[in-house]
Amino acid sequence: MKRKIENLLLEFARIHRFMMRFLREVVSPPYEFKEIIRQCYEIGWKSFPLISLTGFIVGFVFTKQSRPSLEEFGATSWLPKLISIAIVRALAPLVTALIGSGKVGSQIGAELSSMNVTEQIDAMEVSGTNPTKFLVSTRILATTTMIPVLCFYVAGIGLLGGYLSIAGKDDLSFLAFFTQVFEAIAAKDIFAMVLRAVVFGFTIGFTSSYIGYYSSKGTEGVGKAANAAVVASMFLVFIEELLIVQILSLVG
Amino acid sequence: MGTSERKRTLTVGLFVLVGLIILVAGILVLGTQQNKFSKNLVITTFFKDVKGLKVGNNVWFSGVKVGIIKEITFQSIDDVKVVMHIEEKSSEFIREDVNAKLGSDGLIGNAIVSLVGGTDRVPPIKDGDVIKSVNGTDTEAMFATLQANNENLVEITKNFAILSKQMVEGKGTVGALLTDSTIAESLKGSVGSLNKVMSDANKATANLAALMTKLNGNQGLIHDLTTDTEVFASLRQSAAQLQGVTQTATALMSNLNETSKRLNDKDNAVGVLLNDPATAVEIKAILNNLNASTAKLDENMKALQSNFLFRGYFKKQLKEQEKALKAVN
Numbered sequence: 092m093k094r095k096i097e098n099l100l101l102e103f104a105r106i107h108r109f110m111m112r113f114l115r116e117v118v119s120p121p122y123e124f125k126e127i128i129r130q131c132y133e134i135g136w137k138s139f140p141l142i143s144l145t146g147f148i149v150g151f152v153f154t155k156q157s158r159p160s161l162e163e164f165g166a167t168s169w170l171p172k173l174i175s176i177a178i179v180r181a182l183a184p185l186v187t188a189l190i191g192s193g194k195v196g197s198q199i200g201a202e203l204s205s206m207n208v209t210e211q212i213d214a215m216e217v218s219g220t221n222p223t224k225f226l227v228s229t230r231i232l233a234t235t236t237m238i239p240v241l242c243f244y245v246a247g248i249g250l251l252g253g254y255l256s257i258a259g260k261d262d263l264s265f266l267a268f269f270t271q272v273f274e275a276i277a278a279k280d281i282f283a284m285v286l287r288a289v290v291f292g293f294t295i296g297f298t299s300s301y302i303g304y305y306s307s308k309g310t311e312g313v314g315k316a317a318n319a320a321v322v323a324s325m326f327l328v329f330i331e332e333l334l335i336v337q338i339l340s341l342v343g
Numbered sequence: 344m345g346t347s348e349r350k351r352t353l354t355v356g357l358f359v360l361v362g363l364i365i366l367v368a369g370i371l372v373l374g375t376q377q378n379k380f381s382k383n384l385v386i387t388t389f390f391k392d393v394k395g396l397k398v399g400n401n402v403w404f405s406g407v408k409v410g411i412i413k414e415i416t417f418q419s420i421d422d423v424k425v426v427m428h429i430e431e432k433s434s435e436f437i438r439e440d441v442n443a444k445l446g447s448d449g450l451i452g453n454a455i456v457s458l459v460g461g462t463d464r465v466p467p468i469k470d471g472d473v474i475k476s477v478n479g480t481d482t483e484a485m486f487a488t489l490q491a492n493n494e495n496l497v498e499i500t501k502n503f504a505i506l507s508k509q510m511v512e513g514k515g516t517v518g519a520l521l522t523d524s525t526i527a528e529s530l531k532g533s534v535g536s537l538n539k540v541m542s543d544a545n546k547a548t549a550n551l552a553a554l555m556t557k558l559n560g561n562q563g564l565i566h567d568l569t570t571d572t573e574v575f576a577s578l579r580q581s582a583a584q585l586q587g588v589t590q591t592a593t594a595l596m597s598n599l600n601e602t603s604k605r606l607n608d609k610d611n612a613v614g615v616l617l618n619d620p621a622t623a624v625e626i627k628a629i630l631n632n633l634n635a636s637t638a639k640l641d642e643n644m645k646a647l648q649s650n651f652l653f654r655g656y657f658k659k660q661l662k663e664q665e666k667a668l669k670a671v672n
Contacts, residue, residue, distance in 0.1 A: 131355040139358065240362030247365045273376045281370055
């Protein structure tokens with residue numbers, strides 16, 4: 092029991108140290124721009140088809156599923172407002188983060204842990220390259236910027252999916268739809284969406300890198316790290332979602 | 344920088360750019376729609392009760408959104424100060440004598456402030472103006488009216504219940520119609536007659552139709568009347584003559600009228616005879632006298648027959664009479 096608590100505290104200390112190292116490396120030159128761009132390409136562009144398709148389906152299906160309950164009140168004309176609130180406030184960042192956890196988190200976890208297992212990280216250190224700077228910072232920065240960008244795409248495409256779903260049943264013009272969409276949301280909703288996306292992006296990058304970086308040696312360590320990276324990222328995303336909702340409702 | 348790396352950089356750049364464009368476009372649209380970037384006039388009004396109006400609710404003028412509620416604060420015990428932001432581009436049509444009224448954009452919709460009224464006589468609203476407020480549609484008052492309606496409805500349905508009961512029991516005309524079989528029978532008879540009438544009418548129409556066809560087919564009197572000019576001319580002549588006759592008849596009638604009027608008057612012989620009772624009495628007296636005179640004259644005449652001077656003449660006349668009788672026989 093005592094040992095378990097000790098281990099937990101050691102883990103926290105290691106996380107803290109990892110975080111501090113990351114922050115230090117981010118602000119101090121030299122900046123690995125080329126590597127950051129490469130990671131952005133891998134993380135952002137490569138997940139774009141998957142995430143945008145998911146966003147479209149979420150928007151489309153959510154609209155279709157919401158229709159009957161609004162129909163009960165004869166309020167189908169409020170469907171755009173409902174979708175707009177649902178997608179901008181909750182679904183867009185959340186869906187992006189969840190799909191991102193699965194796609195990007197497992198990738199980062201597996202990459203770093205396999206480097207760890209094959210002792211490439213140690214070799215890098217020996218050769219004078221800072222592994223935290225080159226491997227970890229670039230990935231975390233890439234997720235922190237790319238997840239919000241992907242989130243904007245998901246919001247746009249999700250709303251488009253919602254529109255197509257409505258247009259399939261009602262004769263609603265595109266302009267009328269978007270007028271209603273923007274009627275329902277306020278500037279603070281967009282701000283909250285960006286904030287969420289940034290926090291989720293950082294969480295995914297940081298968690299996956301940490302788990303990959305400190306994976307156990309041995310071949311099974313790679314699989315474990317990839318799995319743990321996804322599970323931990325998703326879990327943390329939900330915890331943060333809960334906290335952010337609480338904080339934003341306090342702020343107003 | 345290798346080609347593939349360059350391509351990768353460009354892809355990432357484009358990807359991020361488009362993503363940011365989506366965000367910026369969203370923020371801009373939102374801003375324009377919620378008047379974040381357009382110039383606004385600050386207008387104030389006071390309500391006794393704002394009925395759940397919230398900051399950010401819309402302000403309508405003639406049903407068009409012209410601004411939003413910016414601030415709601417208490418001013419005094421029974422006044423709530425409502426500050427509105429009105430778009431400058433709409434302000435020239437909103438005059439200073441406009442009234443603020445609370446409403447909603449649907450039965451269960453958001454509370455709104457609608458600006459109503461306003462005339463050309465006063466200038467448009469300016470920044471910092473205070474406008475009057477009026478009481479809008481009160482949901483409670485509406486429900487009170489609805490309650491009164493409900494009570495009326497109960498009364499009406501009660502009456503209907505009584506009415507329908509009576510109908511079922513066969514009271515009144517409608518009840519009798521519904522329940523009395525003899526009436527039904529006679530009704531059936533009536534309907535039968537009606538049927539016959541209708542069939543007759545049908546025939547009549549058919550005849551009429553035939554007539555019309557004939558007429559259209561240039562046959563018959565009416566056709567001649569309507570088309571033949573000669574007939575028409577002679578008809579006109581006849582009518583003229585008829586008119587002459589009627590004029591004469593009118594003259595005659597007026598003469599007759601005059602005569603009868605004169606008969607009624609006493610200023611002529613016949614009139615006196617017909618109308619004066621005094622004359623009648625006199626005439627009666629004269630007639631009496633005459634009667635008496637003739638009786639006496641009769642007696643005188645008989646006496647004259649016995650007179651010796653005339654006896655011979657009467658005997659001779661008697662003999663001639665006898666002779667004539669014999670000749671006949």
